[in-house]
Ligand SMILES: Nc1ncnc2c1ncn2[C@H]1C[C@H](O)[C@@H](COP(=O)(O)OP(=O)(O)OP(=O)(O)O)O1
Ligand SMILES: Nc1ncnc2c1ncn2[C@H]1C[C@H](O)[C@@H](COP(=O)(O)O)O1
């Protein structure tokens with residue numbers, strides 16, 4: 001699952017899990033759980049996320065790998081949200097874990113994403129849902145993460161959905177892409 005901050009990745013993942021039963025792993029959620037644990041590593045991660053920067057590749061890949069292994073016996077398939085955030089992360093995933101069968105690209109305009117995150121910030125409790133950090137996350141998305149989409153387009157596995165539409169209509173496009181797998 002790829003898309004900018006606030007594009008609707010988490011929203012669509014919830015609906016995918018409800019319909020298809022895949023194991024949803026969100027790199028952001030895994031990192032926030034580590035922060036919430038109060039560990040020393042969590043404190044370092046919090047400082048990075050608060051600035052809208054990316055945490056080190058090894059940290060996030062190890063967390064995803066451990067979470068995948070923990071569900072290996074029961075999983076019908078994995079839905080990974082928020083990873084890869086840069087091309088190098090995609091390459092390392094393939095070396096250490098395997099090749100993805102599809103990249104769902106949740107596409108929304110920058111202005112839409114900012115509006116959604118400012119609104120979400122009223123209730124989310126996420127320390128990175130503030131104007132300054134949102135701007136940094138968006139800039140980093142365009143610089144580091146958009147090239148990931150081009151990388152997988154070269155493999156023919158990108159399916160783009162229009163996340164300017166209402167949630168259920170976006171999900172209609174998502175379901176069509178998954179059903180064609
Ligand atoms: N299609 C949509 N139309 C209107 N609002 C939407 C739509 N999809 C999501 N939202 C709302 C729900 C949230 O309050 C907010 C951000 O959605 P969310 O799914 O949390 O984004 P995300 O997971 O891509 O962001 P992040 O990368 O910050 O975690 O926008
Ligand atoms: N794949 C990732 N690599 C580095 N840093 C990450 C990754 N996924 C999440 N993060 C950090 C940086 C993000 O701004 C925050 C929040 O992630 P989100 O997907 O928006 O919940 O976590």
Ligand SMILES: [Mg+2]
Pocket residue numbers: 009010026028
């Ligand atoms: Mg999310």
